[in-house]
Amino acid sequence: xxxxxxxxxxxxxxxxxxxxxxxxxxxxxxxxxxxxxxxxxxxxxxxxxxxxxxxxxxxxxxxxxxxxxxxxxxxxxxxxxxxxxxxxxxxxxxxxxxxxxxxxxxxxxxxxxxxxxxxxxxxxxxxxxxxxxxxxxxxxxxxxxxxxxxxxxxxxxxxxxxxxxxxxxxxxxxxxxxxxx
Numbered sequence: 784x785x786x787x788x789x790x791x792x793x794x795x796x797x798x799x800x801x802x803x804x805x806x807x808x809x810x811x812x813x814x815x816x817x818x819x820x821x822x823x824x825x826x827x828x829x830x831x832x833x834x835x836x837x838x839x840x841x842x843x844x845x846x847x848x849x850x851x852x853x854x855x856x857x858x859x860x861x862x863x864x865x866x867x868x869x870x871x872x873x874x875x876x877x878x879x880x881x882x883x884x885x886x887x888x889x890x891x892x893x894x895x896x897x898x899x900x901x902x903x904x905x906x907x908x909x910x911x912x913x914x915x916x917x918x919x920x921x922x923x924x925x926x927x928x929x930x931x932x933x934x935x936x937x938x939x940x941x942x943x944x945x946x947x948x949x950x951x952x953x954x955x956x957x958x959x960x961x962x963x964x
Contacts, residue, residue: 851880863878901917
């Protein structure tokens with residue numbers, strides 16, 4: 784295993800200080816330290832002494848106008864994780880920016896005409912859980928909206944599902960076979 788090159792204390796040269804001024808704001812302490820052959824702590828101390836900051840050069844510091852527009856438009860209705868992926872930023876950055884802009888999530892999602900049309904079409908003859916999943920709503924939300932729209936709940940058919948019907952047939956045959964013996 785290769786040993787790390789030990790970095791020793793040495794005075795700063797004028798050209799090194801200039802390089803720190805040039806590199807630190809853009810590349811940060813790690814890359815600057817690597818390029819100059821100094822420790823990260825030394826680079827940070829020198830940057831502090833020179834009053835250098837990385838502000839404005841960080842990928843996640845500055846938001847572009849279209850990112851903010853998209854955040855304002857979608858944040859109340861879309862889940863934050865999906866929005867973070869769409870924007871290409873960490874979830875924490877999305878939440879922080881939304882907080883700074885005073886954005887909040889909607890507590891109630893109003894029913895659209897398209898959703899009501901789908902509900903009217905599916906509700907009478909489809910399981911309520913399937914309708915809820917299709918509309919991406921809670922089961923109670925679908926049931927309450929159906930009541931408000933005066934829709935009749937799905938009827939439970941007396942016919943057995945296919946698997947249960949097959950099992951019942953097999954059981955009947957086995958019973959007849961036992962009686963015949």
